[in-house]
Amino acid sequence: MAGKRVTIKMIAQEAGVSPATVSRVVNNKRNVRPELAERVREAIRKLDYHANEVARGLVRGTxxxxxxxxxxxxxxxxxxxxxxxxxxxxxxxxxxxxxxxxxxxxxxxxxxxxxxxxxxxxxxxxxxxxxxxxxxxxxxxxxxxxxxxxxxxxxxxxxxxxxDNVTAFIEASEHLISKGHKRIGFIAGPLAVANSKDRLDGYRIALRNHGIKEDTSLIYESDFTIAGGYKTAKEMFRKRNPPTAVLCSNDLMAVGVLSYLHKQGVEVPSEISVVGCDDIDVASSLSPPLTTVSQPIxxxxxxxxxxxxxxxxxxxxxxxxxxHAKLIIRNSTSNVQEGKSESETHPAEQLSHNVQKRDNR
Amino acid sequence: MAGKRVTIKMIAQEAGVSPATVSRVVNNKRNVRPELAERVREAIRKLDYHANEVARGLVRGTxxxxxxxxxxxxxxxxxxxxxxxxxxxxxxxxxxxxxxxxxxxxxxxxxxxxxxxxxxxxxxxxxxxxxxxxxxxxxxxxxxxxxxxxxxxxxxxxxxxxxDNVTAFIEASEHLISKGHKRIGFIAGPLAVANSKDRLDGYRIALRNHGIKEDTSLIYESDFTIAGGYKTAKEMFRKRNPPTAVLCSNDLMAVGVLSYLHKQGVEVPSEISVVGCDDIDVASSLSPPLTTVSQPIxxxxxxxxxxxxxxxxxxxxxxxxxxHAKLIIRNSTSNVQEGKSESETHPAEQLSHNVQKRDNR
DNA sequence: CCTCTCCTTGAAAACGCTTTCCAAAATAGC
DNA sequence: GCTATTTTGGAAAGCGTTTTCAAGGAGAGG
Missing domain, CATH: 3.40.50.2300 (Response regulator)
Known part of the structure; x- marks a missing residue:
C-alpha cells in the first residue's frame, strides 16, 4: 500500500520557496508576489499535490x-x-x-x-x-x-x-371528508416522532372541525414500513365496521395497505380510498396512482x-x-361508496388521546 | 461555538501520569501497571474524554x-x-x-x-x-x-x-420463453455499466439457445429510472409488431413499464408479461406483484x-x-396470449450488436 | 551484594499543515 | 537621501496523538 504522498515541503522545494508561501498560495491569502504564486501553482500541478486534510484539520481545529x-x-x-x-x-x-x-x-x-x-x-x-x-x-x-x-x-x-404537517394532514383529511367519508382510518408512524404526532393531530383537528366524532378504534400506530402498513391494514379491516378510507402517515405504509386491499380483492378507490404521504418516486406509478401529501423532500x-x-x-x-406540503390528488381516492357513509355509524366512543399501540416488528 | 475540548494532556494531569501512559491505556497496550491504568480510566470517565481522531489520524497516516x-x-x-x-x-x-x-x-x-x-x-x-x-x-x-x-x-x-448477471438473465429469459413468449422486449440500463451489458448478454444467450432470432428493434437502452422505463415502453409499444413480454434490467424501469401499460389499459400479465430485476421493497406490493430477478442486495x-x-x-x-441472483416468480408473467406467439413472426433481421441508443434524459 | 534482565514510565520527536512572529526588502513621505 | 511605513517570505511554534528511546526500578541469578 502506502503510495508516497506529496507534501507541502516537496512543493516548496520544487518551487524554491518556503512551505509558508505554498500554504499562502493554496489558501488564497494575499501577500505573495503573483510571479511566485504562479511558480507554486505550477509545482502543485506538476506533482499533483493535494493538501493533507487531516493535518489541516488538526491545526485548524475543525x-x-x-x-x-x-x-x-x-x-x-x-x-x-x-x-x-x-x-x-x-x-x-x-x-x-x-x-x-x-x-x-x-x-x-x-x-x-x-x-x-x-x-x-x-x-x-x-x-x-x-x-x-x-x-x-x-x-x-x-x-x-x-x-x-x-x-x-x-x-x-x-x-x-x-x-407543516398539521396543516398538510388537515387538508388531506378534508379531501377525504369532502368526498363524503366519515369513517376514516388513520395509520400513524411511531408516535415518538414529532412528525407522526403532528400528522395525527391534523387528522383529529379536521375531524373535529367537521363534526365527526373521533373513533380511536380507527387509529393505529405503525412503523413507516410497507410491512407495517400491510399488517395494520389487515387488523383494521378484520374488525367489524371498517373504515371507508384510510389515511397513512407515509407512502410506504400506503403501499402496504394497497397491497393488502388488492390481495383481498377490494377495489381502490371505488370501495376504499387510500391516501399516503411523501410522494415517493413510485407513488405516481402505482395502480391506482396514489393520492398523497407531497413533501418537499x-x-x-x-x-x-x-x-x-x-x-x-x-x-x-x-x-x-x-x-409546505401539497396534496396531490391522483386516483386512489373517490367518493364514498353508496350507503356506506351513514349506515353504520359507530356508537360514539369517548374522545381519547390513547391510540392502540401496535407491535412494530 | 468551540466547546473546550478535553485533551490527552488534561487526562494525564488529572491522573498524574504522562500523556504517553494515557495513550497506552487508551489503546490497550500492555506494559502499564493495572493500578495506574485504572486511575487513567477513572480520569477519562470523569472528564468524558474522547481522543481526537484527527490528531490520531495524522500520526498514524490513516x-x-x-x-x-x-x-x-x-x-x-x-x-x-x-x-x-x-x-x-x-x-x-x-x-x-x-x-x-x-x-x-x-x-x-x-x-x-x-x-x-x-x-x-x-x-x-x-x-x-x-x-x-x-x-x-x-x-x-x-x-x-x-x-x-x-x-x-x-x-x-x-x-x-x-x-452473476448473465446466468440470472438467462434464467429470466427462459422463464418467459417457457411461457411461450418469442417476441421479448428488452430494456437495458446504460450499457457503459458492465452489469447492463451482462444482463443483455444473458438475454441474448437465452434467445440463441432456444433458436429465437434476435430482433434488435426489441432492444432498448435506458437509464434505470421509472421515467426511463415509462418512456421506453411508450416507444416500444408504439411500433407495429410489439413484444408480448418485456424484460427490464431493473425494477424501477419495470415500474415505469407497468405504469405505462396500466395507463394504456393493457392488462398485465394476461396481455403483456413484465419482468424486472433487483426485487426492491415495493416489487412484491405492486399490482400485479412483479416477477423479478432478486439481487442479494x-x-x-x-x-x-x-x-x-x-x-x-x-x-x-x-x-x-x-x-447468485434468484428469479422470483410473482404475478406479472403468464403464458403468451393466444395467437400472439406464432402469428406475426418478424422478417428476420441480421444479428447485430448495435442496440438503439435512447435519450437517457 | 552485584550484575543482568525485564518491565514500567516519562521525555521528546515525529506526523503535515497553518499561522504567528520577525527580519529584510521595498515603498512612501518629507 | 534619510526615516517611517508597508510588503513579503522565511523560520519556528504549535495542533493532539503515537511512538521511540532511554532511564529507573524490581526481580533473578550468581
Whole structure:
C-alpha cells in the first residue's frame, strides 16, 4: 500500500520557496508576489499535490466535513434528503459522513460524539429522536453546529427546517371528508416522532372541525414500513365496521395497505380510498396512482444545507424554516361508496388521546 | 461555538501520569501497571474524554474511515448496499463517507482523490464507471484500499464482489420463453455499466439457445429510472409488431413499464408479461406483484464490507466473490396470449450488436 | 551484594499543515 | 537621501496523538 504522498515541503522545494508561501498560495491569502504564486501553482500541478486534510484539520481545529444522521438510509425519503444535502454542500468542497440510527435514541447520542471526535464542522440531524434541548446542549459542548431536519423544533436557539404537517394532514383529511367519508382510518408512524404526532393531530383537528366524532378504534400506530402498513391494514379491516378510507402517515405504509386491499380483492378507490404521504418516486406509478401529501423532500435537504452553510459562516443561528406540503390528488381516492357513509355509524366512543399501540416488528 | 475540548494532556494531569501512559491505556497496550491504568480510566470517565481522531489520524497516516462511492444514493438499490456496508463496518468503530457520482466518470475520479486526501483507509466503489485497471493504479498511488461492489472485475488483483448477471438473465429469459413468449422486449440500463451489458448478454444467450432470432428493434437502452422505463415502453409499444413480454434490467424501469401499460389499459400479465430485476421493497406490493430477478442486495454490501475488513487487516487482496441472483416468480408473467406467439413472426433481421441508443434524459 | 534482565514510565520527536512572529526588502513621505 | 511605513517570505511554534528511546526500578541469578 502506502503510495508516497506529496507534501507541502516537496512543493516548496520544487518551487524554491518556503512551505509558508505554498500554504499562502493554496489558501488564497494575499501577500505573495503573483510571479511566485504562479511558480507554486505550477509545482502543485506538476506533482499533483493535494493538501493533507487531516493535518489541516488538526491545526485548524475543525475539518470541512459534515455528518448526516438519519434513522434509515434505505428509506427513499431519507436517502433523498441525503442526496439533496450532499449536492448542496459538495460544491464547497465539504464531504459528508452518513450514519444510520435505526431510530434508536442512544445510538443517536453515540454517533454525535463519534462525529465530534472527528472534528467535523456540523451535523444534520434528520428526524431525530433526541429532545431539542439535549441537542442544543450536546452540540455546544462538543463544538459542533447542529441543524435539525424534518422535525418541528421551536424556541431552542436551534436551526431547523420542517414541514407543516398539521396543516398538510388537515387538508388531506378534508379531501377525504369532502368526498363524503366519515369513517376514516388513520395509520400513524411511531408516535415518538414529532412528525407522526403532528400528522395525527391534523387528522383529529379536521375531524373535529367537521363534526365527526373521533373513533380511536380507527387509529393505529405503525412503523413507516410497507410491512407495517400491510399488517395494520389487515387488523383494521378484520374488525367489524371498517373504515371507508384510510389515511397513512407515509407512502410506504400506503403501499402496504394497497397491497393488502388488492390481495383481498377490494377495489381502490371505488370501495376504499387510500391516501399516503411523501410522494415517493413510485407513488405516481402505482395502480391506482396514489393520492398523497407531497413533501418537499429535496427542498428540505437543500434548505437544511443552506442553513448549515450560513450557520457555520456567520456563527449565528439562522431562523427556522417551515416548508409546505401539497396534496396531490391522483386516483386512489373517490367518493364514498353508496350507503356506506351513514349506515353504520359507530356508537360514539369517548374522545381519547390513547391510540392502540401496535407491535412494530 | 468551540466547546473546550478535553485533551490527552488534561487526562494525564488529572491522573498524574504522562500523556504517553494515557495513550497506552487508551489503546490497550500492555506494559502499564493495572493500578495506574485504572486511575487513567477513572480520569477519562470523569472528564468524558474522547481522543481526537484527527490528531490520531495524522500520526498514524490513516484514519479509520471508509468512503462509499455510489452512482445515486436516492436509488433504493444503492442505499440498501450502503446500509449493509455501514452496519457491517460500524461495530469496528469506523465511519463512512458517502458520495454520489450521478454516474459521471470524472466525478468518480475526483471523489476518490478527495477521499484519499482525508487519509481514509478504504473505498467501496459501487457500480463504478472507471475501468478496473485505472482503479488499481489510482488506489496504489493514493495508498487506499479499493473494493469494487456490484461490478464484474476479473484478473486485476482487485477485490470485488458481484452478482452473476448473465446466468440470472438467462434464467429470466427462459422463464418467459417457457411461457411461450418469442417476441421479448428488452430494456437495458446504460450499457457503459458492465452489469447492463451482462444482463443483455444473458438475454441474448437465452434467445440463441432456444433458436429465437434476435430482433434488435426489441432492444432498448435506458437509464434505470421509472421515467426511463415509462418512456421506453411508450416507444416500444408504439411500433407495429410489439413484444408480448418485456424484460427490464431493473425494477424501477419495470415500474415505469407497468405504469405505462396500466395507463394504456393493457392488462398485465394476461396481455403483456413484465419482468424486472433487483426485487426492491415495493416489487412484491405492486399490482400485479412483479416477477423479478432478486439481487442479494444486502448480502452484496455485507460481503463487500467483510472483504474490506479482511483486506485492510491482512493487506492481501481477498479473492473475488460471486453471488447468485434468484428469479422470483410473482404475478406479472403468464403464458403468451393466444395467437400472439406464432402469428406475426418478424422478417428476420441480421444479428447485430448495435442496440438503439435512447435519450437517457 | 552485584550484575543482568525485564518491565514500567516519562521525555521528546515525529506526523503535515497553518499561522504567528520577525527580519529584510521595498515603498512612501518629507 | 534619510526615516517611517508597508510588503513579503522565511523560520519556528504549535495542533493532539503515537511512538521511540532511554532511564529507573524490581526481580533473578550468581
Amino acid at each position: 475539518v470541512d466535513t459534515f455528518g448526516v444522521v438519519v434513522p434509515d438510509i434505505s428509506n427513499t425519503f431519507f436517502s433523498r434528503i441525503c442526496k439533496a444535502i450532499q449536492n448542496t454542500v459538495m460544491p464547497t468542497g465539504a464531504a459528508v459522513f452518513l450514519h444510520n440510527t435505526d431510530g434508536i435514541l442512544n445510538r443517536e447520542r453515540q454517533i454525535i460524539k463519534e462525529l465530534a471526535s472527528k472534528l467535523i464542522t456540523g451535523i444534520f440531524l434528520v428526524a431525530p429522536r433526541m429532545p431539542a434541548t439535549e441537542i442544543r446542549t450536546l452540540a455546544d459542548e462538543l463544538g459542533v453546529y447542529p441543524v435539525v431536519v424534518d422535525a418541528r423544533v421551536e424556541n431552542c436557539r436551534l436551526a431547523a427546517v420542517w414541514v 429535496y427542498e428540505l435537504g437543500v434548505t437544511a444545507a443552506q442553513m448549515m452553510l450560513q450557520y457555520t459562516s456567520t456563527n449565528e443561528v439562522p431562523p427556522n424554516s417551515i416548508l | 484514519v479509520d474511515t471508509f468512503g462509499v462511492v455510489v452512482p445515486d444514493i436516492s436509488n433504493t438499490f444503492f442505499s440498501r448496499i450502503c446500509k449493509a456496508i455501514q452496519n457491517t463496518v460500524m461495530p469496528t468503530g469506523a465511519a463512512v463517507f458517502l458520495h454520489n457520482t450521478d454516474g459521471i466518470l470524472n466525478r468518480e475520479r475526483q471523489i476518490i482523490k478527495e477521499l484519499a486526501s482525508k487519509l481514509i483507509t478504504g473505498i467501496f466503489l459501487v457500480a463504478p464507471r472507471m475501468p478496473a485497471t485505472e482503479i488499481r493504479t489510482l488506489a496504489d498511488e493514493l495508498g487506499v484500499y479499493p473494493v469494487v461492489v456490484d461490478a464484474r472485475v476479473e484478473n486485476c488483483r482487485l477485490a470485488a464482489v458481484w452478482v 444486502y448480502e452484496l454490501g455485507v460481503t463487500a464490507a467483510q472483504m474490506m475488513l479482511q483486506y485492510t487487516s491482512t493487506n492481501e487482496v481477498p479473492p473475488n466473490s460471486i453471488l
